[in-house]
Amino acid sequence: MFDKTTWIRLPRNVVVGHGVLDQTVEAVSELHLHGRPLVVTSPTPRRVAADRVAADFEDAGEDPAVVEIETASFEAVQEVIAAAEEIDAGYLVGVGGGKAIDIAKMASHDIGRGFVSVPTAASHDGIVSGRGSVPEGDTRHSVAAEPPLAVIADTEILADAPWELTTAGCADIISNYTAIKDWRLANRLQNVEYHHYAAALAEMTAEMLVEEADSIKQGLEESAWAVVKALVSSGVAMSIADSSRPASGAEHLFSHQLDRMVPDAALHGHQVGVGTIVAEYLHGGNWRGVRDALSTIGAPTTAEELGIDEETVVAALTSAHEIRDRYTILGNGMSEAAAYEAVETTGVI
Numbered sequence: 378m379f380d381k382t383t384w385i386r387l388p389r390n391v392v393v394g395h396g397v398l399d400q401t402v403e404a405v406s407e408l409h410l411h412g413r414p415l416v417v418t419s420p421t422p423r424r425v426a427a428d429r430v431a432a433d434f435e436d437a438g439e440d441p442a443v444v445e446i447e448t449a450s451f452e453a454v455q456e457v458i459a460a461a462e463e464i465d466a467g468y469l470v471g472v473g474g475g476k477a478i479d480i481a482k483m484a485s486h487d488i489g490r491g492f493v494s495v496p497t498a499a500s501h502d503g504i505v506s507g508r509g510s511v512p513e514g515d516t517r518h519s520v521a522a523e524p525p526l527a528v529i530a531d532t533e534i535l536a537d538a539p540w541e542l543t544t545a546g547c548a549d550i551i552s553n554y555t556a557i558k559d560w561r562l563a564n565r566l567q568n569v570e571y572h573h574y575a576a577a578l579a580e581m582t583a584e585m586l587v588e589e590a591d592s593i594k595q596g597l598e599e600s601a602w603a604v605v606k607a608l609v610s611s612g613v614a615m616s617i618a619d620s621s622r623p624a625s626g627a628e629h630l631f632s633h634q635l636d637r638m639v640p641d642a643a644l645h646g647h648q649v650g651v652g653t654i655v656a657e658y659l660h661g662g663n664w665r666g667v668r669d670a671l672s673t674i675g676a677p678t679t680a681e682e683l684g685i686d687e688e689t690v691v692a693a694l695t696s697a698h699e700i701r702d703r704y705t706i707l708g709n710g711m712s713e714a715a716a717y718e719a720v721e722t723t724g725v726i
């Protein structure tokens with residue numbers, strides 16, 4: 378008997394454009410959700426967007442509550458769950474960067490409530506994905522999370538955010554190149570389940586962004602539009618795969634390890650971008666093309682531009698394979714000599 382089953386959970390409403398934050402209540406009312414909304418945010422996104430969203434829900438008679446989180450941690454997920462239980466929230470609205478959105482979607486998953494995603498920065502491809510990413514001790518978890526029922530991406534807000542957040546989002550997309558190579562390798566060597574369609578979508582998203590790299594410029598709302606479209610598409614690839622594999626390989630392991638060693642030293646996407654140059658080199662691929670695309674966009678390509686010293690970059694490379702059970706080109710680990718060779722050859726140091 379044929380017994381294969383697959384569930385693909387995608388957003389119903391994806392609203393992207395100038396000033397669409399004002400349409401959040403309308404996009405949500407279309408979903409026929411019931412109960413009070415809990416807006417999950419962090420300090421800056423609260424000022425930029427979340428207070429406006431809460432005020433609009435208030436005007437619509439929805440009696441919203443707001444909870445602020447500071448970090449991406451399991452403690453923060455518990456805080457949000459407690460806030461949701463206190464008001465008996467009907468659904469959660471994540472407003473912010475990758476961390477606030479991750480925490481909101483994980484809390485929604487745990488309490489079985491709907492989730493709505495309102496990104497304030499085009500900095501990461503977790504905008505749509507049904508995965509959450511949380512560090513814990515020496516490791517990093519990619520956990521099941523509630524995929525958004527709706528995404529409201531206001532390009533006016535995204536274009537107004539600090540430019541480095543947008544270049545970080547571009548680099549998070551470019552990393553799909555090596556993530557897919559690692560996924561194929563893991564499929565061949567370890568029989569890891571591989572989805573052609575999700576892989577093709579993630580790869581095409583990176584290709585389209587690189588083709589457009591010349592026109593992605595600070596101050597242009599069209600650029601925020603192009604990047605957020607790519608982030609949505611990459612998130613959809615993760616939702617199709619029900620795994621972050623289409624968008625996370627060795628370059629992400631490297632970034633996660635840097636987060637442990639030097640927390641908050643650089644943005645997720647920027648670390649991942651530098652990791653992509655090295656991972657592409659290790660795959661024997663066109664690492665110069667990756668480096669040139671990152672530098673055209675204005676994303677860091679060196680340890681110095683990340684603000685991280687050479688020894689830390691090498692130490693992160695040699696230990697990145699330990700952070701998670703995810704087979705990549707790093708195999709059982711790089712020696713220090715090989716790591717130095719890779720970063721020197723690619724100009725990362």
Ligand SMILES: NC(=O)C1=CN([C@@H]2O[C@H](COP(=O)(O)OP(=O)(O)OC[C@H]3O[C@@H](n4cnc5c(N)ncnc54)[C@H](O)[C@@H]3O)[C@@H](O)[C@H]2O)C=CC1
Binds near residue numbers: 537
């Ligand atoms: N679940 C998933 O599939 C994915 C999860 N992630 C996770 O997302 C996180 C990285 O996301 P980021 O957005 O880089 O980090 P983040 O959420 O810490 O945001 C970076 C900074 O940008 C600020 N910010 C956000 N919007 C702003 C605006 N409009 N104006 C001014 N400042 C603004 C935030 O306050 C924060 O200080 C990591 O924890 C990463 O693991 C990243 C990709 C995919």
Ligand SMILES: O=C(CO)COP(=O)(O)O
Binds near residue numbers: 502509549621625629
């Ligand atoms: O950052 C991500 C994809 O861009 C999520 O990946 P992880 O599963 O490695 O946390």
Ligand SMILES: [Zn+2]
Binds near residue numbers: 501629646
């Ligand atoms: Zn990422």
